[in-house]
């Protein structure tokens with residue numbers, strides 16, 4: 001395959017794709033690009049997800065029909081690796097896997113070291129609970145990631161790439177395998193790509209699904225054939241990474257952005273998003289929101305717009321209480337700060353992070369102490385155990401949180417948590433431990449009164465902590481006896497047509513009475 005042949009294939013494939021899309025009628029054309037129809041997509045700007053649900057992921061021709069591999073072709077024939085790196089630096093594309101480190105700077109660093117071998121790794125581990133953006137890109141548009149990797153390979157002088165993908169994503173694995181095969185058949189991967197002297201091959205490595213394996217050094221340990229545990233960083237990965245060779249690790253979404261930057265130019269890319277965080281970010285919008293799903297929006301869009309204009313607001317018309325961003329390394333943002341623009345700097349300023357894009361909407365019935373406990377529970381399970389502050393510290397902190405949610409916590413326990421948080425963050429070896437306390441510290445910062453209500457008044461203001469709540473029958477009761485008949489503990493007394501009463505000492509808090517009461521007389525308090 002040559003660049004001319006690629007162009008011919010594009011011209012041949014485009015009308016076929018257009019015909020199919022016309023028949024399916026789920027897209028419209030805007031500025032020469034296909035976009036998905038519907039209110040949900042109106043406020044979105046899709047760059048990383050540009051082809052998802054539009055092209056058939058099994059078809060390399062459909063990817064090529066929408067300019068696929070033209071960026072790679074153009075640079076192999078017209079650009080030097082230095083020019084590619086400069087373009088990336090100018091674009092200021094920042095890593096979408098969590099830390100937001102500029103991809104161009106990472107590539108420039110790997111470029112400058114002389115080595116017989118260099119590597120490009122695509123991090124497709126995606127371990128954050130609730131996150132599925134990388135998986136959607138791999139399943140819906142695998143070639144964009146392969147092209148991004150080949151461009152990175154050309155830029156830094158690597159001829160080998162690895163995609164580290166979790167085995168729990170079998171469809172993503174299947175699509176990637178097919179896509180690699182197709183790209184090789186078409187001469188877009190392998191030796192002498194597009195008739196040039198550039199060689200680049202990609203292999204898959206399947207991970208067993210441990211969250212810590214997404215951490216760069218653990219991921220490399222795993223690819224090298226050892227247990228995926230973080231290693232002490234003596235050198236930067238760009239200098240000595242995989243098998244001690246210069247290596248670039250980028251996230252799936254980061255790599256999917258790369259080809260478009262070369263197709264449409266730096267000015268176009270920087271025209272989207274904010275000065276310091278250009279482009280878009282894909283979020284997994286979940287929780288108590290009406291339209292849950294993946295959303296890709298320009299950086300800088302206020303949280304409120306994402307939750308209300310795209311997500312449709314809170315389900316069951318309850319009041320919104322907070323939004324948790326950044327998964328287990330992130331934090332809770334209270335409703336007063338809902339107008340915060342979502343970008344790397346603004347979120348960090350208010351004690352949260354963008355992370356890989358988890359966004360959980362919480363309403364008035366969610367207990368913030370319990371939310372902190374949920375994320376810490378995840379971290380405790382996923383800690384690799386290599387270092388004490390993370391292995392032991394997170395466990396002790398979880399015990400304190402459990403004490404608080406079960407009504408046995410004291411005010412001193414809150415101070416203990418704060419002190420533990422400091423030690424765990426500063427003394428842990430890797431990012432997992434260093435950020436493990438974030439969900440706790442941010443909820444303590446914004447929702448301290450909820451912690452205090454649990455320890456001082458032995459109440460859960462949200463009515464979520466089982467141990468602290470009481471079922472109570474109000475004077476709305478019409479004496480229909482339904483609650484008493486459905487109570488498994490037989491602890492409701494009352495005559496027909498008279499107000500009923502719950503014996504709270506015998507109540508097992510199953511909630512049956514509240515769900516069967518026809519007039520909403522049973523409340524949690």
Ligand SMILES: Cc1cc2nc3c(=O)[nH]c(=O)nc-3n(C[C@H](O)[C@H](O)[C@H](O)COP(=O)(O)O)c2cc1C
Pocket residue numbers: 094095096097098099100101103123124125126127128211212213214215216217249250251252254255356430431432
């Ligand atoms: C515990 C832990 C888990 C991580 N998991 C992932 C992951 O699943 N995917 C990912 O791209 N980055 C993950 N990261 C971040 C990576 O270490 C690394 O920063 C990232 O892959 C770099 O790519 P980027 O610059 O394109 O974001 C994780 C970090 C930590 C500390």
Ligand code: SF4
Pocket residue numbers: 212229230382383384385386387388390391428429430431432433434
């Ligand atoms: S901080 Fe936690 S996950 Fe990271 S190396 Fe230490 S024990 Fe393992």
Ligand code: SF4
Pocket residue numbers: 471483486487488489490491492502506507508509510511512513514
């Ligand atoms: S919560 Fe369950 S056990 Fe308690 S009063 Fe209601 S029905 Fe009975």
